[in-house]
Amino acid sequence: MSVTRALVTRNIRIFLRCKSSVFFSFLSIIIIISLYALFLGDVQVQNIKNFIPNGIEIKESDLSWLVNSWIMAGIISVNTVTTTLGTYGTIVEDIAFKTNKDFLSSPIKRSQVVLGYIISSWILAIMFSIVGFLVFEFYIVIKGGHLLSLIDFIKVILIIGLSVIIFSGVLFYIVSFIKSPSTYGTLSTIVGTLIGFLAGIYIPPAALPKYAQVIISLFPVSYSASLLRRVVMPDPLNTVFKNAGDLAIREYSKDWGVVLYIGNYEINEFIMIIALLVIGFAFYLLSILRVMRNKI
Numbered sequence: 001m002s003v004t005r006a007l008v009t010r011n012i013r014i015f016l017r018c019k020s021s022v023f024f025s026f027l028s029i030i031i032i033i034s035l036y037a038l039f040l041g042d043v044q045v046q047n048i049k050n051f052i053p054n055g056i057e058i059k060e061s062d063l064s065w066l067v068n069s070w071i072m073a074g075i076i077s078v079n080t081v082t083t084t085l086g087t088y089g090t091i092v093e094d095i096a097f098k099t100n101k102d103f104l105s106s107p108i109k110r111s112q113v114v115l116g117y118i119i120s121s122w123i124l125a126i127m128f129s130i131v132g133f134l135v136f137e138f139y140i141v142i143k144g145g146h147l148l149s150l151i152d153f154i155k156v157i158l159i160i161g162l163s164v165i166i167f168s169g170v171l172f173y174i175v176s177f178i179k180s181p182s183t184y185g186t187l188s189t190i191v192g193t194l195i196g197f198l199a200g201i202y203i204p205p206a207a208l209p210k211y212a213q214v215i216i217s218l219f220p221v222s223y224s225a226s227l228l229r230r231v232v233m234p235d236p237l238n239t240v241f242k243n244a245g246d247l248a249i250r251e252y253s254k255d256w257g258v259v260l261y262i263g264n265y266e267i268n269e270f271i272m273i274i275a276l277l278v279i280g281f282a283f284y285l286l287s288i289l290r291v292m293r294n295k296i
Contacts, residue, residue, distance in 0.1 A: 003108055007116025008123065011090045015124055022086065029075050029082070029132075032196055036071055044070070044256070047204070048240065051248040058240055061144025066236035068143060070256060072136040073228035074201035076129055076156075077221055080163040081171070082192055083128045087121040088175040092184040114291055118168060125164040130157060146235060155231045162273070163224040166280035170220075173287045199225050206255035217260045220279055223272040229258045230269065 016022070044067050052058060093099070133156060141147055148156070178184050196202045199221040205213045216222050237258075241249045253259045260267045 004112045004115050004119070007108075007113060008120045011087070011116055011120035012124060014090050014093075015087050015120070018089065029079055031193065032071070032075055032078065032201060044204075047255070048252065051241065051252050052244050056243045059144075062236065062239050064143045065140060065145030066233065066240045068136070068140045068145065069232045069236050070229060070258070071201075072133070072140065073232055074196070074199065074225050075136065076133050076160060076228055077163060077199060077225035078195055078201065079129045079132055080125055080160060080224060081167045081195060081221055082188075083125040084121050084164060084168050085171050085175070085188060085191055087124045088117065088171055089181070089184055089188075090120075091117055091172075091175050092178050092181055095179055096181055110291060110294075114287075118172060121168050121172075122164055125168070126161055129160045129164065133157075133160065148232060152231050156228060159224065159227050159231070162276060163221075166220070166276045167224075169280045169284040169287060173283045173290065176287065176290055195221060198222070200257040201225065204256045205260075214262060216257065217262045217267065220276060222257065222260060223267075223276055226257060226260050226267075227269060227272055233258055 045063055048063060048066065049058070137148060174187075175184070178187065198216065198219045200208075200216040205216050208216070237249050237253070241252070250259075254261060260272075
């Protein structure tokens with residue numbers, strides 16, 4: 001255990017001192033915040049107003065609370081992926097510089113090396129995601145929103161933990177095929193750019209063609225985002241739409257990915273959690289088989 005702990009500490013230190021890894025980890029978040037600051041925030045505000053009957057006044061602070069809560073859930077879900085991927089840059093560097101062979105030629109077990117990579121990714125991704133959540137929650141409060149309850153805080157942290165652990169397994173398997181830092185950098189750029197689209201964060205699912213809506217509804221990161229939105233958005237939703245009725249809430253929730261559908265079938269929380277667990281188990285199993293075949 002002391003060897004694994006030492007490897008975890010080493011991997012964390014390498015990640016934190018590598019500016020490019022940290023940058024690529026936050027690339028998608030920078031893109032999301034920039035787009036919403038420029039125009040997407042106004043698009044959503046106008047969309048919300050379209051659900052409200054004429055003559056009903058809505059406070060700007062309440063609109064801001066709803067929009068920012070929606071954005072926060074998306075950013076956190078994306079961060080659980082991009083930060084995890086960023087931490088795995090250490091694997092690529094170790095393969096490129098043959099450091100992994102040095103490990104394996106020593107008394108260190110292959111399982112300890114692998115656990116060092118995975119556990120360090122869990123720690124870093126969960127830590128960065130929770131810090132991001134707390135910062136965004138503070139921003140929501142100073143912009144006129146309300147603080148989440150203690151129970152909702154705990155739910156958000158549990159969803160963050162679940163998401164990181166699941167996506168860590170998926171990304172470990174993918175990264176195990178990468179042999180050069182340049183390929184890894186390309187992968188990080190592609191993931192950082194596309195993940196917002198695939199998770200329905202840049203554009204509301206309802207604005208996309210049917211086939212794109214199905215892709216979003218099947219994409220695991222969308223499940224993470226939806227689970228978070230179901231926790232952080234009920235209060236602002238009920239506040240903004242209190243005079244518009246439940247139908248307006250349902251329509252908005254469907255259009256903006258708070259609730260996910262495949263056709264007319266609503267994907268509930270239980271199904272999303274089970275799907276994430278199955279995906280995580282499958283990719284961890286594939287990773288174990290790959291490691292056993294001495295591919296990393």
